[in-house]
Amino acid sequence: MVFSDVEVQRLLSEEFIPVTGDDWYQRKKQGDEGKFYRKVVEQGPRKGNGTRQGHYVFTPKGSLLGYNNNRGLERRLSMMKDALEKWKNLPVQERFAEVAQDATGDERHQRILPQGGQIIKVYTRALDQKGDHFVALNDQEVGFQTAIDHLWLRQGELEEIESLIERGGGGFPDWFSLRIARFHLRDNTRGEPEDWRVSELSEWDLKVDQHGNVSGSFLLQKEGKKLGYQGRIKGELSLENGQLKKFHWLVLGEQWGEGTFTRGARPGKTPLGQVFELVVEPRPSDMIPPQSIRWEQGYWEAHRH
């Protein structure tokens, strides 16, 4: 929650150009951007082919001024202020640079929403039960914040769903069901979860009626049943001329176990809630690709791979 600090917000907004990146793509990128990125991070403490995650401050020419991978506010602020001090002591000509309008790209390590596609925001939160109600965890618990991911749908796919509703509804096509089940029904509140395999979808039922009302249930579990998620889905969706006007779903269930990068799960089966919501006017942060689209073909063809 460092970024909720007022001083951090002020510094980032006024003194820096703040930018974010997914290191899984960034460290593999070729082309101008990849070269520039590696020039910067190789001045830092993280070397080799592994992750370079952290917070970096650097000049437009690529000189590193500061690095930190600590979550504490004081140390982060200290790094930012030290880096700014170094910046201010640089000769003026070191603070500016000639930068080409466009970088040479690397399509293999970039994901762009296809033309006509739409974005669904997927919010996931670990819940607690208080009497007859579900509530958010208190802020001392691991994974108490809402996690965010994005579901992408392509234009032709949207048209297919619209036709399904116009014909009176029914079960969703496999590509849709499996994209949602395998890549979006999971607990990402404590880190990066694994994708589900098709064989791990033990139970599945998801349908829409002629009014766009959606209902369903699911059971996903790993072999040995040490990690799983079971729940129900309810919501609404509507389309017009192949474009979503509404996508508003609630997923409520119980999850159990933890993955390699999602340690710290509460013991036993615990409530998990998800909301799927249409993004109407995407901002830059809404354009972030789905976590699971790293293997692009696998994401679009979840029913085949």
Added chain:
Amino acid sequence: MKMRLVSLLIATTVCHSAQLVPEDELIIKEILPKVEEKSWEKIPWRVDLWEARREAAEQGKPIYLWEMDGHPLGCV
């Protein structure tokens, strides 16, 4: 006993009606990010490193890069 009660509550909550009802919207509100969880949105994050570099070069500012495995503004 507690696990069985949670399962029962889930079944009751989500299956009571084919359409979302006010009780569902209360749960949805609980799941969505709270105001304090969205405070990072006050920062004008860019998502394109090259574009950020261009801006920084034009404006004479340093670049602050927040880099994570899994996008920082997303999944983790």
